[in-house]
Amino acid sequence: MQGWTVSDIKLNRDHFRMLLLVSSASPCHPLQSKGHHGLVVSPSEIKTDNGILGRGRSGLLTTEYLEVFGGNRLSGHVKISGAKNSALAVLAGALCSEQELSLQMIPDLRDIHRMVEVLQSLGVKVKRLGAGNVTVDASDIISVEPCSEVAGKLRASFFVIGALVGRKGKAVVPLPGGCDIGARPIDLHVRGLQALGAHVDIMQGKVYARALNGKRITGGRFHLDFPSVGATETLMMAASLADGETVLSNAAQEPEVVDLAQFLIACGAKITGVGTSTLIIQGVKKLHGTEYRIIPDRIETGTFLIAAAITRSSISMSPVIPSHLAAVTGKLQRMGCKLRQTSSDGLLISPSRCLFSTSITTRPHPGFPTDLQPQFMALMTSCEGRSVIEETIFEGRMRHVEELRKLGGKVVVNENVAVVYGRDQGSSLSGVSVTATDLRAGAALVLAGLGAVGSTQIQGVKHIDRGYELFDHKLRLLGASVERRASLPVELMTV
Numbered sequence: 001m002q003g004w005t006v007s008d009i010k011l012n013r014d015h016f017r018m019l020l021l022v023s024s025a026s027p028c029h030p031l032q033s034k035g036h037h038g039l040v041v042s043p044s045e046i047k048t049d050n051g052i053l054g055r056g057r058s059g060l061l062t063t064e065y066l067e068v069f070g071g072n073r074l075s076g077h078v079k080i081s082g083a084k085n086s087a088l089a090v091l092a093g094a095l096c097s098e099q100e101l102s103l104q105m106i107p108d109l110r111d112i113h114r115m116v117e118v119l120q121s122l123g124v125k126v127k128r129l130g131a132g133n134v135t136v137d138a139s140d141i142i143s144v145e146p147c148s149e150v151a152g153k154l155r156a157s158f159f160v161i162g163a164l165v166g167r168k169g170k171a172v173v174p175l176p177g178g179c180d181i182g183a184r185p186i187d188l189h190v191r192g193l194q195a196l197g198a199h200v201d202i203m204q205g206k207v208y209a210r211a212l213n214g215k216r217i218t219g220g221r222f223h224l225d226f227p228s229v230g231a232t233e234t235l236m237m238a239a240s241l242a243d244g245e246t247v248l249s250n251a252a253q254e255p256e257v258v259d260l261a262q263f264l265i266a267c268g269a270k271i272t273g274v275g276t277s278t279l280i281i282q283g284v285k286k287l288h289g290t291e292y293r294i295i296p297d298r299i300e301t302g303t304f305l306i307a308a309a310i311t312r313s314s315i316s317m318s319p320v321i322p323s324h325l326a327a328v329t330g331k332l333q334r335m336g337c338k339l340r341q342t343s344s345d346g347l348l349i350s351p352s353r354c355l356f357s358t359s360i361t362t363r364p365h366p367g368f369p370t371d372l373q374p375q376f377m378a379l380m381t382s383c384e385g386r387s388v389i390e391e392t393i394f395e396g397r398m399r400h401v402e403e404l405r406k407l408g409g410k411v412v413v414n415e416n417v418a419v420v421y422g423r424d425q426g427s428s429l430s431g432v433s434v435t436a437t438d439l440r441a442g443a444a445l446v447l448a449g450l451g452a453v454g455s456t457q458i459q460g461v462k463h464i465d466r467g468y469e470l471f472d473h474k475l476r477l478l479g480a481s482v483e484r485r486a487s488l489p490v491e492l493m494t495v
């Protein structure tokens with residue numbers, strides 16, 4: 001196929017939009033390859049002197065940023081979307097089923113789009129029916145190697161290794177991407193698959209796994225040194241289609257792991273101990289079709305609770321499963337927020353004007369979730385007193401600190417412990433341009449902007465779009481002043 005190259009030209013807005021349309025094609029089916037000199041319009045990456053452009057919601061590529069004017073009080077109700085991390089795991093799990101599946105509450109997110117592309121590259125038929133309803137038909141798997149270019153961009157793509165090894169006896173899966181919050185090795189996935197009867201090699205960025213007997217893995221016993229969410233999910237999928245019994249001990253108990261287990265059970269898997277640290281899985285020959293509804297996103301819920309707290313506003317939200325958020329709501333209550341269930345799945349938060357400092361230590365579920373740590377740090381800068389955060393899950397999850405400092409947050413970090421000084425102790429947020437380095441860091445900066453004086457511009461919106469459905473739109477509906485702005489580059493860089 002012929003390449004599309006452009007050299008030494010200035011592009012006006014229309015040229016640029018045309019190129020963006022071209023470049024919104026799937027990287028798994030590129031429209032063009034690398035040329036000689038000049039700009040190469042690659043589907044995944046367009047370079048400008050501003051950096052690499054992100055993919056916008058409309059399918060166009062733009063360098064977008066969010067502008068938040070702080071100080072608005074929020075009010076009203078927010079609809080919570082389906083859980084990103086459940087939906088991703090269930091989409092991987094869909095590979096286990098030989099019949100069509102009907103999934104509800106699948107959020108419309110960048111990571112979900114990528115996961116769909118990963119499945120499509122394996123021959124899976126996915127139809128988006130709107131309003132979070134999706135059908136997935138993995139009856140005909142034509143490849144056991146997902147498209148590297150997309151799979152390498154998200155963490156959850158790696159989880160397909162379990163489903164493929166279970167269903168087809170082999171898989172070749174690229175090392176995963178995901179948020180840049182630590183080394184994030186995959187040793188537990190690999191050792192677990194070996195314990196279940198697979199031979200695993202890692203070569204040139206790809207993991208090759210195959211059943212030792214050439215056909216089906218056998219199942220086995222595996223103790224996870226750490227209750228890894230992803231490794232538990234990978235192994236649960238593989239074990240569901242193994243020839244024998246599997247016992248996973250020290251398994252993760254996160255609601256998203258439970259959701260995947262419930263989904264697999266609905267497809268005919270035999271799993272007991274769901275929600276505990278020991279999972280016993282009797283392998284079955286095949287899984288069948290089902291209808292399944294994803295749980296509401298507890299991290300999105302927590303983010304909106306913090307949005308209310310940082311603006312000292314009362315808002316309600318649904319659907320919510322309060323038990324999924326007990327560690328978070330407990331902390332908010334101790335800081336001075338009133339929380340009330342308004343219905344079986346509705347939650348109302350009313351913070352007092354003065355919130356007090358607290359301490360959090362991130363832990364596996366039911367402990368405080370690491371995915372809400374950056375957002376909580378933003379909130380702590382607005383409280384009275386000195387708060388302490390200990391991050392124990394990811395060694396690199398403090399990158400938001402530098403950006404919060406630019407906004408006027410006083411935070412001192414020593415290894416994995418951050419001391420956050422409240423507004424009576426030197427923190428005083430006022431708007432400035434900051435950059436999201438990962439998904440939750442981005443959310444934290446938006447929340448900080450809501451509580452800051454003046455205009456905060458958050459660059460790196462592509463990270464936020466990976467995991468929050470219509471984040472800025474939902475905030476606007478609550479009365480926040482948040483605008484998504486596109487900064488079109490004047491000139492594209494040559495490569």
Ligand SMILES: CC(=O)N[C@H]1[C@@H](OP(=O)(O)OP(=O)(O)OC[C@H]2O[C@@H](n3ccc(=O)[nH]c3=O)[C@H](O)[C@@H]2O)O[C@H](CO)[C@@H](O)[C@@H]1O
Nearest residue numbers: 085155156184185186187188189228229230231371393394
């Ligand atoms: C797509 C998805 O569901 N992402 C979530 C999932 O990520 P993910 O599944 O990657 O997180 P894990 O629970 O596996 O990671 C937790 C810790 O275990 C370590 N580890 C993990 C696997 C392994 O083989 N070896 C190893 O050492 C990691 O480096 C990390 O320090 O759970 C995390 C912890 O709740 C969340 O923050 C992520 O949002």
Ligand SMILES: C=C(OP(=O)(O)O)C(=O)O
Nearest residue numbers: 155156178179371439440
């Ligand atoms: C870390 C996260 O996602 P991922 O594991 O996909 O990088 C997250 O959702 O906060």
